[in-house]
Amino acid sequence: MSDGSLNLDDFGDLIERPDSGVRRDAEDRRARTGLPAGALGRLDELGEWLAAAQARVPVEPVARPKVVLFAGDHGVAELGVSARPAGGAHALVRATLEGTSPVAVLARRFGVPLRIVDMSLDCDPGELPEEVVRRRVRRSGGRLDVEDSLTPEEAERAFRAGMAVADEEADAGTDLVVLGDVSVGGTTAAGVLIAALCGTDASVVTGRGGGRIDDLAWMRKCAAIRDGLRRARPVLGDQLRLLGAVAGADLTAITGFLLQSAVRRTPVILDGVVSAACALVAQRVAFRAPDWWLAGQASGEPAQAKALDRMALDPLLDHGVTAGEGTGALLALPLVQAAAALAAELPVRAEEPAGADGRDAPGSADSPEMMDVT
Numbered sequence: 091m092s093d094g095s096l097n098l099d100d101f102g103d104l105i106e107r108p109d110s111g112v113r114r115d116a117e118d119r120r121a122r123t124g125l126p127a128g129a130l131g132r133l134d135e136l137g138e139w140l141a142a143a144q145a146r147v148p149v150e151p152v153a154r155p156k157v158v159l160f161a162g163d164h165g166v167a168e169l170g171v172s173a174r175p176a177g178g179a180h181a182l183v184r185a186t187l188e189g190t191s192p193v194a195v196l197a198r199r200f201g202v203p204l205r206i207v208d209m210s211l212d213c214d215p216g217e218l219p220e221e222v223v224r225r226r227v228r229r230s231g232g233r234l235d236v237e238d239s240l241t242p243e244e245a246e247r248a249f250r251a252g253m254a255v256a257d258e259e260a261d262a263g264t265d266l267v268v269l270g271d272v273s274v275g276g277t278t279a280a281g282v283l284i285a286a287l288c289g290t291d292a293s294v295v296t297g298r299g300g301g302r303i304d305d306l307a308w309m310r311k312c313a314a315i316r317d318g319l320r321r322a323r324p325v326l327g328d329q330l331r332l333l334g335a336v337a338g339a340d341l342t343a344i345t346g347f348l349l350q351s352a353v354r355r356t357p358v359i360l361d362g363v364v365s366a367a368c369a370l371v372a373q374r375v376a377f378r379a380p381d382w383w384l385a386g387q388a389s390g391e392p393a394q395a396k397a398l399d400r401m402a403l404d405p406l407l408d409h410g411v412t413a414g415e416g417t418g419a420l421l422a423l424p425l426v427q428a429a430a431a432l433a434a435e436l437p438v439r440a441e442e443p444a445g446a447d448g449r450d451a452p453g454s455a456d457s458p459e460m461m462d463v464t
Contacts, residue, residue, distance in 0.1 A: 270416025
C-alpha cells in the first residue's frame with residue numbers, strides 16, 4: 091500500500107502470525123518453573139501468546155496499554171432499535187471525557203490512558219475536543235436498512251483513519267490496545283455483518299444491546315437486521331463495499347484499525363459484539379489477523395458468540411457486562427498483565443552441566459539446591 095492505493099488483499103501478505111518458535115520457547119520456560127502443568131490455567135496460554143506477539147522470552151510486562159474507542163451514530167437508530175436515543179452517542183462520549191462512564195472509571199482505577207476517536211457522531215464537532223473529532227468522516231450514518239451507511243469515498247476514508255490510529259499507537263509505544271466503541275445503533279450494524287458473514291438469519295443474531303431493549307424494540311431491531319442483510323449479501327465478496335453498505339464509519343475504522351494493528355504486531359483485546367463483527371470482517375481480509383487478538387469478555391449478545399466461535403476466540407471473562415464502550419475488555423486487562431508478570435518473573439530451574447566428579451552440579455534440575463519456586 092506504499093503507492094497510496096488501498097488494496098485490502100495486501101493485508102494477507104503483510105500480516106504474519108506471532109512467532110511460533112518463540113511460543114515454543116515460552117512453553118519450555120514455563121515447563122522449567124516446577125509448577126504442575128495446568129496449575130495456572132489460561133494464564134499460561136496468555137503468557138505464551140504474549141511472548142510470541144513480542145517475539146521474546148521471557149515476556150516483557152504489559153507496561154503501556156491504551157484504551158481506544160471509536161465513536162459514531164447510526165441512522166438505523168431512528169427506527170427505535172436501541173434503548174438509547176438516536177443520535178445520542180455524543181452524550182456517552184462526553185461522559186467518558188468527563189470521567190463518569192464505567193470505562194472511564196476503570197481506566198482511571200487501572201491507570202490506563204483512554205483515547206476516543208469520533209468517526210460519525212451526530213453533533214456539532216465544536217462540542218468536543220479537537221483531538222477527538224479531527225478524523226470524523228461524516229455526521230451520523232445512512233440508514234442501513236434502506237441506504238448505504240457510507241459512500242465509497244467515505245468508507246475508504248474511515249478505513250484509512252482506523253489504519254492511521256493503529257500506526258499512531260504503535261509509533262507511540264502502546265504495547266496492547268483495549269478496543270471498544272461508543273455508538274447508538276452499532277450493535278444493529280454488527281448484527282448485519284455477522285449474520286451476512288456467517289450465513290445466518292436475522293433472528294439468530296439479534297440481541298438486546300447494551301441498554302437491554304424490550305420485546306417490541308427487539309422486533310424492530312430484528313426487522314432492521316433482516317432488511318440490512320438483503321443489502322449486505324450482494325457485496326459479501328468485497329469487504330470495503332460491505333462496510334460501506336451497512337457498517338458505518340466507526341465500524342469501518344475499527345476494521346482498518348484491527349488489520350493495521352496486526353501489521354504492526356500490536357496485540358488487541360476485543361470488547362463486545364461491535365468489535366467482534368469488525369474482527370470477523372478483518373478475518374475475511376487476512377486469515378492470520380485473529381492470532382493478534384484476544385476476546386476480552388462474553389457480552390451475552392448471540393451475534394458476538396457466533397463471531398467469536400467462527401474465529402476460534404474464547405472469551406477471557408463472562409461477567410454479564412453489557413455496558414459496552416470497552417468496559418468488559420478493560421476488565422480483562424489485569425488478567426493479561428498478571429499472565430505477563432508470571433511468565434516473566436517465575437524462576438526456572440537452572441541448567442548447568444554436571445560437576446567434574448560426576449555428581450549433579452549445584453542448581454541442576456535434580457539437585458537439592460534447585461531454586462525455590464514456592
